[in-house]
Amino acid sequence: MGKYTEPATDLLQHVGGKENIATVTHCATRMRFALKDPAKADVTNIESIKLVKGTFTQAGQFQVIIGNEVSSFYNEFVSIAGLQEASKEDVKNAAKQNMSWLQRMIAHLADIFTPLIPAIVVGGLILGFRNIIGDIKMFDGSTKTLVDISQFWGGVHAFLWLIGEAIFHFLPVGITWSISKKMGTTQILGIVLGLTLVSPQLLNAYAVANTKASDIPFWDFGFAQVDMIGYQAQVIPAILAGFVLAYLERFLRDKVHNSISMIVVPFFALLPTVIIAHTILGPIGWKIGSVISTVVYSGLTSSVGWLFAAVFGFAYAPLVITGLHHMTNAIDLQLMSELGGTNLWPMIALSNIAQGTAVLAMIYINRKDQEERQVSIPATISCYLGVTEPAMFGINLKYGFPFLAGMIGSLFAGIVSVGSGVMANSIGVGGIPGILSIQPQYMGMFALAMLVAFVVPFILTIAFSKRPKMNLKTRTKTTKLNA
Known part of the structure; x- marks a missing residue:
């Protein structure tokens, strides 16, 4: 009998057996099932398996958190079940039968932006570094920047723009390529379409606002004239064009x-x-993009911006559970193209920190429980680095009260962030390293918001732990005993 034979056999039984599995794969920490009938999955018994750290359903997939051992466990599982290995794409396609039209739309949006996120994160870090060396006057009595006093750093500043421009100004190329890839159409045509939206022949999108209408170049077809305007960094035009092509x-x-x-x-x-x-x-x-960015920015900077921040900060973690959080990527990118930064994304980073801190408090509460710490410590680290699922689904949602504490901490941290006008250069690493993507002049206030995201959830988690009625795990055990 192998190391994982017993838990794999138990899991197979409790997901409804082989006949209930359409397909299954795994990612870094989770088994991802597309089940024919999700109702047949016995969540209570699955979560009682010692190796299992939690379960959740997202985008039509029933996901079981295993941890770093998932790859070896998966091999044992498919061997026992007599199943063929499947790719993530296979599971996604099979899971669509369990999704509503809204979930399908969100899944499409996520599939478009997910391949682009590594480049966008790198671009945000580069822009942040350029701002630090090129915009902050910290030499000669706070009158000169590092670029002003050093030829080397001046060269670095100019050179790094090569990458920043490629990522953000030419973002439509990435979007149209990603759509072509997702739709199974010719990817090079998607790339060519994107290039036609950002060609150097066109008036740069960033220059349109400062150009007189009479000075905008155009193609003259005799019977009609078409403005030669580029769509650098524009998200929605690229999405619309990409889907029409596909x-x-x-x-x-x-x-x-x-x-x-x-x-x-x-x-x-x-x-x-x-x-x-x-x-x-x-x-x-x-126009659609401008309206969206204007509404979001106006909401966050208005006299009731604190209320918008409170609602978003409190609700973001639940949005992650539903998968609706993927919509924020498009909004962030639109804000960046219109305003040169985003005041929405910092709240996302703060929410992740708050959820991670709630788990940190659970480590303190269960400091004598070695088995619990084996799950909690890696979950906390990954959450602080932007990967929230192990923390949220493995710990916080299981107990209930840490999840609520994290939401409340995120609420207050979001108010501090929005109230002080914090802006990020772009999407970044959604946790503690997120401060590297914040525009330099706001780093101090963001650090204060981070402190709130550390302190409030930690205190609330400990306070809530003293109230047995708030502990979902304890209540579940009590219910079983009474039954």
Whole structure:
């Protein structure tokens, strides 16, 4: 009998057996099931398996938290179950049967932006570093920056913009490529479409506001004129254009005979899409994006901005459970393109810190429980580094009161952040390292907000732990005993 034979056998039984598994895969810490009938999963018994650290359902997938041993456990599980190994994409596709139309829409949005996040995080760190060396006057009596007094750092500052520009100004290329990849269409056509939205021939999007209408270049077709405006860093125009290209290509594939499809499909998919993008989708998408960013920014900077911050800070962790938090990526990117930064993302980083601190308090409360610490310590570390699932699903939601304490701590930290006007250069690492993405002039206030996200959840978690009625784990055990 192998090390994982018993827990794997138990898990197979409690998810409803082999016949209830459409497909299964794993990620860094979790088993990810697409179940034919999710109601057959016995959550109580699954979570009683010693190796299991928690369960949750997201995007139609039933996910079981195992920890760093998940890869070896998965191999044993599929061997016992007699299943074939599956990819994450297989599970996603199978899980769609368990998703509502809203969940499908959110899943699509997440699939578009997830491949782009590593580049966006790097770009945010680079912009933050450039701001520190190029904008903060900390030499010669606070009159000069590091760039002003050093040729080397001046060169570094200029060179790093090469990467920053590639990531943010040319973001539409990444978006249209990602859509093509997700939709299973020709990826190079997606890249070409994105390039047509940010071509150097076009008036840069950042220059449009300061250019007179009469000075905007245009294509003259005799019967019509089309403004030559670029969509650098614009999110919604790229999304709209990307989906038009993908659906048009898929339509043509079905209608055009294979013998001529290599010529006809790319031509009649790309050319009309580029025309539509610059005449209809681009202008409409720009206006939609501007409205979204204006509403969010106005809400956060208005006299009731504190209320917006309180609601978002309190609700963000529950949004993660539903998967709706993926929508914030598009809003953050739109804010960055319109305003040169985002005041929404800092609250996300603070929410992650607050949830991690709630687990830290649980480590203190259960300091004599070695088994609990084996789960809690890695969960805290990963949460502080931006990966919240082990902490939220493995500890906080299991007990209940730490999750609430983290939400309340996030609420107050969000108010401090928004109330002091904190702005981030871009999306960054959603935890303690998030301070590196904050614009330099706001780093001090963000550090204060981080302190709130440490102190409030820690104190509240300890206070709530003294109230047995708030402990979901204790209440569950009591219910079983009474039964």
